[in-house]
Amino acid sequence: EAGVAQSPRYKIIEKRQSVAFWCNPISGHATLYWYQQILGQGPKLLIQFQNNGVVDDSQLPKDRFSAERLKGVDSTLKIQPAKLEDSAVYLCASSPNLEDRESNYGYTFGSGTRLTVV
Amino acid sequence: AQSVTQLDSQVPVFEEAPVELRCNYSSSVSVYLFWYVQYPNQGLQLLLKYLSGSTLVKGINGFEAEFNKSQTSFHLRKPSVHISDTAEYFCAVSVDDYxxxxxxGTTVTVRA
Known part of the structure; x- marks a missing residue:
């Protein structure tokens, strides 16, 4: 099966500009996650979707970050305006929403989008 | 809230030598535990996970980990490493909310 697709792979913007990242999960995966990985740190969850609804966005800085998952498939993460501290790799992951825990913890991560804010 | 501490930020090791990466967690409830590997410019790949059952978990690429509830640890081991094991390794915890x-993270550098 095809993996989680993310684009672009790299993005360089100036502070105060806006940027958007795109994620296409594995076909049929109901749950989609966005994680932020700052250099030297482990990934941190930003938002979790179940189909096209938000399950958890408690760690999303809502004054500048927004995310949507229209039609329960693709997702877009936007930052507006960007700050220097937003420089990070943004990882998208998906998992099926089946009855068993074993399957639901079988995350597949995309290769990520590396954002540099200058 | 749960948290994870990886006790070593960098682990240099010679090829064919054993390696152990240490992970401790804190949580007030039962947890599920994971080890992921990240190769340069790639996403995260699951090495192994503990959800229930045997506390010794075997994963891909010859890795294994042991869940120790009394010591709140989940250390990762490999008896003989290869150059291709050079990567960053992440321990993760979940409390049944996915x-x-x-x-x-721990950076493992394997030298010939």
Missing amino acids: KLSFGA
């Missing part, structure tokens, strides 16, 4: 909390 969200992962990651440690800061």
